[in-house]
Amino acid sequence: AQKITQTQPGMFVQEKEAVTLDCTYDTSDQSYGLFWYKQPSSGEMIFLIYQGSYDEQNATEGRYSLNFQKARKSANLVISASQLGDSAMYFCAMNSGYSTLTFGKGTMLLVSP
Amino acid sequence: EPEVTQTPSHQVTQMGQEVILRCVPISNHLYFYWYRQILGQKVEFLVSFYNNEISEKSEIFDDQFSVERPDGSNFTLKIRSTKLEDSAMYFCASSEVLYNEQFFGPGTRLTVL
Numbered sequence: 310a311q312k313i314t315q316t317q318p319g320m321f322v323q324e325k326e327a328v329t330l331d332c333t334y335d336t337s338d339q340s341y342g343l344f345w346y347k348q349p350s351s352g353e354m355i356f357l358i359y360q361g362s363y364d365e366q367n368a369t370e371g372r373y374s375l376n377f378q379k380a381r382k383s384a385n386l387v388i389s390a391s392q393l394g395d396s397a398m399y400f401c402a403m404n405s406g407y408s409t410l411t412f413g414k415g416t417m418l419l420v421s422p
Numbered sequence: 423e424p425e426v427t428q429t430p431s432h433q434v435t436q437m438g439q440e441v442i443l444r445c446v447p448i449s450n451h452l453y454f455y456w457y458r459q460i461l462g463q464k465v466e467f468l469v470s471f472y473n474n475e476i477s478e479k480s481e482i483f484d485d486q487f488s489v490e491r492p493d494g495s496n497f498t499l500k501i502r503s504t505k506l507e508d509s510a511m512y513f514c515a516s517s518e519v520l521y522n523e524q525f526f527g528p529g530t531r532l533t534v535l
Contacts, residue, residue: 342521342522344523344524346526352511352528352529352531353526353527353529354513354526354529355526356523356524356525359522359523400464400465402465408453408455408470408477408478408517408520408521409455409467409470409478409480410457410465410467410524411467412464412465412466413464414464415464
């Protein structure tokens with residue numbers, strides 16, 4: 310079975326600062342994918358970034374980067390230069406063995422001016 | 423940019439009634455999914471669909487649920503006899519390739535009275 314743990318129910322950051330959202334995972338599979346999604350208050354799920362378990366380099370997409378530490382089974386999301394529009398719920402998810410995504414409980418990020 | 427669409431955005435129904443939630447996945451995608459999110463909780467997998475048949479389903483996806491791809495573009499989720507606990511946001515998602523990122527639709531908020 311696979312499991313995603315997000316230990317931070319809420320995070321606060323000031324505009325223009327960087328923030329790290331934690332995610333640890335558990336799986337017995339060697340091949341798996343890790344994902345981050347953003348859910349603003351409007352409710353949609355927006356794909357942010359993907360990391361494959363065999364990718365040697367950390368994934369980056371604009372201001373988002375994924376700090377992948379395989380031995381620690383962690384896949385933290387780093388948002389650089391936070392913007393007010395980054396305020397949202399962030400979900401870490403994974404798939405392994407099957408294509409279906411298993412989600413964590415999410416972290417609510419609030420960006421203040 | 424292609425996107426997953428879902429209709430309706432909000433559905434209110436009486437307990438025991440049948441509802442059909444509709445999705446149009448991204449056109450060149452082959453894998454389709456339904457997830458649900460009860461208010462304030464994490465996103466949960468319901469069912470995945472490939473090559474006109476269910477490939478995986480969760481324990482939530484019992485006999486009250488069914489999925490169908492009635493034509494080349496639509497993908498539907500039917501709940502035969504709704505219960506109060508079916509009230510949730512239902513997300514459709516699609517992916518081009520197995521294990522790759524899944525793109526979510528905006529969701530249908532189902533309210534069962």
